[in-house]
Amino acid sequence: MKISPKFVLKVAGTLTIIALVTAALLGLVDGVTRDKIAEIEAEKTRVAMSAVTPAGSEFTDALDISDSVAAAASAQGGKVVELYGVTKDGVEAGCVMKITASGSQGTIVMMVGVDANKAITGISVVSHAETSGIGTKVVGNDLNDAGVPVLDQFVGMSGSGTLVVKKNITPITTATVTTKGITTGANAALAAAEALG
Amino acid sequence: MNFGKQLKEGLISQNPVLVQLLGMCSTLAITTSFFNGLGMGISVLVILTLSNIFISLLRKIIPNEVRIACYIVVIAGFVTCVDLILKAFVPALSNSLGVFIPLIVVNCIILGRAEAFASKNSVAASAVDGICQGIGYTLVLVIMCVFRELLGSGTFGAGLLGGGELGAAPGLRIIPEQFGIKILTMPVGGFLTLGALIAAMQWALTKANNKKKEAK
Numbered sequence: 001m002k003i004s005p006k007f008v009l010k011v012a013g014t015l016t017i018i019a020l021v022t023a024a025l026l027g028l029v030d031g032v033t034r035d036k037i038a039e040i041e042a043e044k045t046r047v048a049m050s051a052v053t054p055a056g057s058e059f060t061d062a063l064d065i066s067d068s069v070a071a072a073a074s075a076q077g078g079k080v081v082e083l084y085g086v087t088k089d090g091v092e093a094g095c096v097m098k099i100t101a102s103g104s105q106g107t108i109v110m111m112v113g114v115d116a117n118k119a120i121t122g123i124s125v126v127s128h129a130e131t132s133g134i135g136t137k138v139v140g141n142d143l144n145d146a147g148v149p150v151l152d153q154f155v156g157m158s159g160s161g162t163l164v165v166k167k168n169i170t171p172i173t174t175a176t177v178t179t180k181g182i183t184t185g186a187n188a189a190l191a192a193a194e195a196l197g
Numbered sequence: 198m199n200f201g202k203q204l205k206e207g208l209i210s211q212n213p214v215l216v217q218l219l220g221m222c223s224t225l226a227i228t229t230s231f232f233n234g235l236g237m238g239i240s241v242l243v244i245l246t247l248s249n250i251f252i253s254l255l256r257k258i259i260p261n262e263v264r265i266a267c268y269i270v271v272i273a274g275f276v277t278c279v280d281l282i283l284k285a286f287v288p289a290l291s292n293s294l295g296v297f298i299p300l301i302v303v304n305c306i307i308l309g310r311a312e313a314f315a316s317k318n319s320v321a322a323s324a325v326d327g328i329c330q331g332i333g334y335t336l337v338l339v340i341m342c343v344f345r346e347l348l349g350s351g352t353f354g355a356g357l358l359g360g361g362e363l364g365a366a367p368g369l370r371i372i373p374e375q376f377g378i379k380i381l382t383m384p385v386g387g388f389l390t391l392g393a394l395i396a397a398m399q400w401a402l403t404k405a406n407n408k409k410k411e412a413k
Contacts, residue, residue: 011260018255018267022274029278033285040288 045082049096052113052122053086057093060085072195076160077101078188081109092116095196098126099189103181105129108139110182112189119158120186123151135178138171146170150179160191200325207329213306214337214391215398220306224338225387227297229349231368232356234342236290238335240279240298245307245334246327248272252315253323259316268311269302276302289363293356306334341390347371349381 049059063083073080082098094115100107106129113121125139137150144150150172157163163183165171171179213219220241227233251271252259259267280298283291291298301307310330315323346368347353355368380386 011263014258014260015263015266015270018259018270022270025274026277029281033281036285037281040285 045098048098048111048124048126049084049086049113051124052111053096054088054093054115054121057086057088059096060087063095066195069192069195072160072191073099073188076188076191077184080188080192083192086113086115094118094121095193097189097192099185099192101181101185101188103128103130104135104175104177105131108178108181108185110185112186114189114193117158118190118193119156120154120190123154123182123186125151125182130175130178134175138175138178138182142172144170144172144179151182154182154186157186158190160187160194163187163190203322203325203329204332207326207331207333208336209333210402211330212333212337212398213309213330214334215395216402217306217309218395219309220304220334221391223297223300223304224341225384225391227294228338228341228345228387228390229382230293230346230355231339231342231353231358232290232363232366233293234338235335235357236283236287237294237297238331238338240283240294241301241304241306241334242328242331244272244275244279244301245310245331246324247275248307249310249315249323249327250320251275252311253318253320256316264316265308265312268308268316272307272311273302287363289356289365306330337394341387341394345381345386345390348378349386350374351377 046059050057061084063085065080065083069083070080078099078101080097081100084096086093086096094113094117096111096113098109099112100109102108108128108130109126111124111126113123115121124141128135128139130136130139141149141151144153146153148170150170153170154163157168163169163186165176165180165183169179169183207213209216211217214221214224223237223241227237248268248271252268255267255271276299279301280291283294283298310326314326318326343353346355350368351372351374352359352368352370354366356363356366357368359367359369378386381390
């Protein structure tokens with residue numbers, strides 16, 4: 001069958017015009033919603049950061065992550081995704097960062113706060129793919145085998161690489177791998193904070 | 198055009214989920230709370246109506262050879278609009294439905310109605326078809342949500358009723374928590390509920406048909 005140029009033009013032209021009109025419509029909607037969505041995202045990040053830092057903390061805009069900070073975190077098995085400075089009453093009070101580390105089912109994204117003395121001020125999980133009913137116990141900060149909320153036991157701990165599950169970190173039975181994932185993230189956050197100087 | 202007939206088709210005799218068996222994936226996945234079901238149903242209703250109107254408008258222009266590609270572009274455009282609008286103005290719903298909003302692009306109900314109805318009928322009839330099929334879909338979602346939520350978690354209207362923020366409201370407790378049938382809130386519960394609903398629908402339709410035959 002011979003395809004006539006007219007036919008090609010008709011098919012391609014129609015599709016192009018429909019795509020263009022759709023794109024224009026999307027541009028319009030994006031213009032209306034863009035600022036609003038950015039605002040909501042920023043608010044979400046702020047809430048997550050407030051949860052892991054002492055009350056009354058204020059946050060800087062996102063800081064650049066230097067190579068040495070990234071390298072220090074990856075040496076501990078985690079990755080720094082976002083980094084913010086923390087000030088309290090006008091004084092620098094450490095930093096808060098979004099860290100990824102692998103859990104039992106996939107990547108766990110967590111927010112970790114570290115104070116000026118390089119000790120953890122709090123950990124909360126932003127997103128994860130852990131098994132519902134097992135790994136989610138850790139994510140939900142349930143009590144560990146020693147009867148302490150599993151994420152709260154990290155508060156006040158310092159020294160990158162010194163946090164080890166079943167040594168100074170108590171897991172939740174059946175969710176050890178998830179606890180290990182959080183611990184990896186905590187070590188990575190401490191390493192990154194130490195590299196910041 | 199006959200609004201009553203189309204409404205009856207959308208709700209009962211040609212119900213998109215229970216009779217045409219379209220859009221099963223989202224039906225199974227999101228029917229865990231009243232808020233989710235209603236939100237998803239209304240989103241699909243809006244997208245289905247808009248895309249039906251546009252595809253019907255363009256039905257004489259779109260070359261037959263690339264019609265599916267054209268439909269998908271139109272549908273994807275509307276879905277993205279709804280996704281952005283929900284993210285900006287109803288973030289609670291956007292959070293709880295997550296990836297299922299963008300996935301409406303590949304929801305068979307919308308492409309199915311575009312191909313089977315909007316591409317052959319007038320704009321007004323297609324708009325009505327979109328609304329009626331959308332109501333039919335929403336109705337099934339809401340029935341499944343109420344059933345799964347009530348027996349699974351023992352509440353009614355989670356996300357909407359019972360105080361608290363939109364999307365985080367606990368719902369009205371009807372059955373004490375310890376008596377909930379947890380399996381119904383899990384994916385397998387979705388299959389069981391949908392199976393039971395389809396069976397009930399088939400039974401009712403067959404019965405109605407038999408009666409008609411006897412009357413003749």
